[in-house]
């Protein structure tokens with residue numbers, strides 16, 4: 001061997017060989033519900049636009065070394081729902097829309113990668129910004145013929161024996177799918193050895209963070225989801241709190257590694273409502289979770305795998321609706337989600353049923369910048385005013401329904417106008433068939449280097465981590 005080949009031999013032995021056959025000890029599987037490539041792009045364009053720069057300011061995961069994209073269709077439909085989409089990402093098999101990690105007849109259960117991780121001795125955490133029994137988290141621990149069987153889904157938690165769960169709460173804690181009263185889920189979980197912890201403060205006070213825990217919102221707050229990031233106030237439980245707590249819980253007194261799934265569940269909700277500003281804040285909020293995982297990766301680079309993806313795209317989001325000049329900066333004037341604006345308008349109607357158009361217009365302005373910061377044309381104003389007349393003058397209450405919200409028509413039209421004036425186009429109030437992005441970094445991440453079917457993602461993670469999926 002000449003000197004050069006001796007040197008390259010030494011480099012191979014020292015740096016490359018140790019990575020061969022290495023399996024990740026820490027696996028982060030981060031899912032932005034409804035987060036299509038344009039959702040990521042919009043957050044990045046917006047971050048540049050608010051600095052008056054043309055281009056993109058990349059999120060953490062956009063800078064991961066391996067990036068590809070995946071299909072999302074289900075076994076039954078070209079456009080998947082979150083149950084079939086979540087199942088594909090959890091078990092590596094397609095199923096019918098509505099079914100959770102079972103075959104399309106809802107009779108044969110499929111094993112999820114979280115169970116495979118648990119079998120291998122890893123601690124397992126399943127977390128979300130929506131309820132713990134919602135489709136995406138449920139796909140990892142439950143096997144149910146319908147995503148709407150919330151009580152039955154939560155009842156699958158004891159069987160999983162997973163170590164840490166977190167989310168807003170449970171949607172049907174005492175009533176079965178066929179509407180029968182049943183023993184409270186919290187009691188069942190407590191009997192199975194889980195400590196139920198309400199809120200971040202209570203979590204921080206736990207002396208033994210290695211015990212099996214379920215972290216939820218404090219009593220008296222929403223059980224169906226955490227607040228939208230744009231609406232959060234100090235003290236509200238955030239996805240970042242949940243992720244930090246999960247990492248803490250899964251690493252305390254544990255040398256066997258972990259598998260942690262975190263879902264940014266409300267990117268989907270704001271996209272169903274076609275509310276771009278709220279969607280941007282949700283994507284940026286999800287990015288904070290990825291930042292925490294990335295910080296962990298930097299401390300354990302040879303033992304960590306992070307995969308970031310989505311179950312489907314929501315809203316058929318388009319950036320650019322005519323002019324070549326993007327005006328996403330206008331969205332920075334929106335102070336609350338469409339859902340909260342809707343509540344504020346409802347409150348005004350209760351307090352002052354005969355409020356004038358100027359009163360309503362001022363409320364919309366304060367929360368969206370329309371008229372005061374952003375010019376609104378007469379025909380656009382007329383549409384919103386017509387909804388006002390119907391509601392406040394003729395007292396016919398109108399709502400704009402999306403999957404997770406029934407928003408006031410006035411609020412929905414105001415947000416629609418703001419979106420149109422901010423270069424945003426939505427082609428649907430439902431999911432679309434668009435490919436979703438996949439980003440990976442860490443041990444084995446280099447296998448995410450080609451076009452994927454959504455079912456390939458958990459299969460690849462299982463292969464890299466030597467899990468029996």
Ligand SMILES: [Zn+2]
Pocket residue numbers: 033034081082083085268311312
């Ligand atoms: Zn979804």
